[in-house]
Amino acid sequence: MADDKFYTARVTKRTDFAPDLWSVRMNPGGEFKFTSGQYATLGCDRGDGKLVERAYSIVSSPYESELEFFFELVPEGALTPRLYKLQVGDTCSMRKVSKGRFTLDTQSGHKNHLLVATVTGGAPYVSYVRSMYKDWKEGKLTGDHKLFILFGASKSFEFGYDQELAKVAAEVPWLEYVPTVSRPWDDPTWKGEVGRVDELIRKYADMWGMAGDNTTAYLCGHPDMIEHGKGILKRKGFLKEGMREEVYWIPPKAGATT
Ligand SMILES: Cc1cc2nc3c(=O)[nH]c(=O)nc-3n(C[C@H](O)[C@H](O)[C@H](O)COP(=O)(O)OP(=O)(O)OC[C@H]3O[C@@H](n4cnc5c(N)ncnc54)[C@H](O)[C@@H]3O)c2cc1C
Numbered sequence: 589m590a591d592d593k594f595y596t597a598r599v600t601k602r603t604d605f606a607p608d609l610w611s612v613r614m615n616p617g618g619e620f621k622f623t624s625g626q627y628a629t630l631g632c633d634r635g636d637g638k639l640v641e642r643a644y645s646i647v648s649s650p651y652e653s654e655l656e657f658f659f660e661l662v663p664e665g666a667l668t669p670r671l672y673k674l675q676v677g678d679t680c681s682m683r684k685v686s687k688g689r690f691t692l693d694t695q696s697g698h699k700n701h702l703l704v705a706t707v708t709g710g711a712p713y714v715s716y717v718r719s720m721y722k723d724w725k726e727g728k729l730t731g732d733h734k735l736f737i738l739f740g741a742s743k744s745f746e747f748g749y750d751q752e753l754a755k756v757a758a759e760v761p762w763l764e765y766v767p768t769v770s771r772p773w774d775d776p777t778w779k780g781e782v783g784r785v786d787e788l789i790r791k792y793a794d795m796w797g798m799a800g801d802n803t804t805a806y807l808c809g810h811p812d813m814i815e816h817g818k819g820i821l822k823r824k825g826f827l828k829e830g831m832r833e834e835v836y837w838i839p840p841k842a843g844a845t846t
Pocket of ligand 1: 627660
């Protein structure tokens with residue numbers, strides 16, 4: 589690994605939410621600049637001295653000294669089974685430069701931000717919330733920008749950051765948070781919203797008085813949710829410029845064999 593491009597990042601904490609969902613905090617091993625909503629590029633040796641690398645949205649805020657990530661295991665994937673093995677003290681590579689444009693829209697004049705995610709797609713929104721919460725606590729936030737998070741998962745234990753988001757939403761005037769589970773029959777104690785998150789966009793956007801001229805919409809995570817979500821928002825009058833998307837993977841083409 590060329591030292592000028594890569595850090596050796598060390599895991600300092602690991603939290604498992606489910607057999608295939610976990611978070612880690614990492615010491616990047618050097619200065620890592622980013623804006624909430626951006627991603628880091630992590631990599632592991634694939635066994636022949638070459639790196640396999642993938643993009644991961646950053647959960648932590650730029651105010652924190654460590655970086656936090658929220659991972660989903662793809663059992664047949666090239667990188668996540670390797671990341672899954674990492675315990676506290678283990679290392680992986682991290683490119684020194686952050687990337688991505690999935691940041692909060694402060695240019696259009698829209699004051700509402702509709703943030704829609706599936707599971708690990710909630711990562712950038714947690715970073716927005718952590719940054720804004722710190723600013724708000726320090727009296728640096730005017731509070732005119734409002735975040736509305738619609739967070740979807742099959743079952744409630746997959747949210748990972750549910751309690752953190754609910755706690756902030758209960759405390760501040762600038763955050764609404766609605767988690768929804770799509771398989772409530774597998775989650776009998778769940779008392780919250782049910783249904784796929786894309787199917788709730790219309791209901792909540794109407795309820796919150798959102799339209800293309802006052803709201804920027806963000807869609808992050810599952811590619812099908814993003815496609816459906818964009819269609820719903822377009823029909824509600826959102827223009828392309830008013831929608832941001834972060835597609836986590838490309839679904840294999842129908843009928844394609846591997
Ligand atoms: C900007 C950006 C940010 C991302 N942030 C995150 C993040 O915060 N957390 C996170 O877990 N992932 C995130 N991803 C996805 C991540 O980059 C990898 O694609 C993912 O971890 C799978 O890597 P892999 O090498 O294990 O699987 P691969 O070898 O890349 O994929 C194997 C197969 O699985 C499919 N696939 C990939 N991911 C999934 C999935 N989650 N569910 C179902 N099928 C899948 C692929 O299309 C492929 O067919 C992000 C992607 C992008 C582009």
